[in-house]
Amino acid sequence: MTSEIVICPHCGGANRVARERLGDGPQCGKCHKGLFTGHPLAVNAAAFAAHVGRGTLPVLVDFWAPWCGPCRAMAPAYEQAAAALEPFVRVVKVDTEAEQALGAQYAIRSIPTLMLMQGGREIKRQAGAMDARRIIEWARG
Template sequence: MTSEIVICPHCGSANRVARERLGDGPQCGKCHKGLFTGHPLAVNAAAFAAHVHRGTLPVLVDFWAPWCGPCRSMAPAYEQAAAALEPFIRVVKVDTEAEQGLGSTYGIRSIPTLMLIQGGREIKRQAGAMDARRIIEWAHA
C-alpha cells in the first residue's frame, strides 16, 4: 500500500495518507480539519515550500496577480479545475505581487503562468489563461 504525504491546508502539518484513501475525505491528524477543500489554496512562500518540498502530491501552481485581467478571468476556471483535480493533485495559487521572491525564483515572466511541480521539481509550465477543461487536461497530460 503506497501512501502520500499531504500537507494540511489549515495548520501546515504533514499527514501520511494511503493513496487508496485520498478520495475518502481524510482529515488532519493534528487539527482534524479536511486535508482537501476542493478550492485552490492561496499560499505564501512558507506554505508553498511545505506543499512542494514536504508533500508528495504533485502541485499545480497558478502564478497570478490581482491587477492582471487574464488572471482574474481565469480564476473561476481554475476554481473548477481544483474541484476536479483534488485529491490527487494539490492546487495552489501564488500572488506574485505578495510573493515576489517566488516569482523570481521560478522565472515567472508573464502571468497567469501554470506550473506543475512534483518531487520539488518543475515538470512543466504554461503561460496564458485557459478554461477549466484545458487546465485539467494539461495537468493530466
C-alpha cells in the first residue's frame, strides 16, 4: 500500500495518507479539517515550501498577479481544474507581487505561468492562459 505525505491547507501539518484513500475525504490528524478543498490554495513562501518540499503529491502552481488581465481571465478555469485534479495533485496559486522572491527564485518572466513540481523539483512549465480542459490535460500529461 503506497502512501502520500499531504500537507494540511489549514494548519500546515504533514499527514500520511494511503494513496487508495486520497479520494475518501481524508482529514488532518492535527486540526481535523479536510486535507482537500477542491479549490486552488493561495500560498505564501512558507506554505509553498511545505507543499513542494515536504508533501509528496505533485504540485501544480499558478504564478499570477492581481493586476494581470490574462491571470484574472484564467482564474475560473484554474478553479475548475483544481476541482478535477484534486486529490491526486495539490493545486496552489502564488501571487508574484506578494511573493516576489519566489517569482525570482523560479525565474518567472511572464504571467500567468503554470509549473508542475514533484519531489521539490520542477517537472515542467507553461506560460500563458489556458482553459480548464487544457490545464487538466497539461497537468496530467
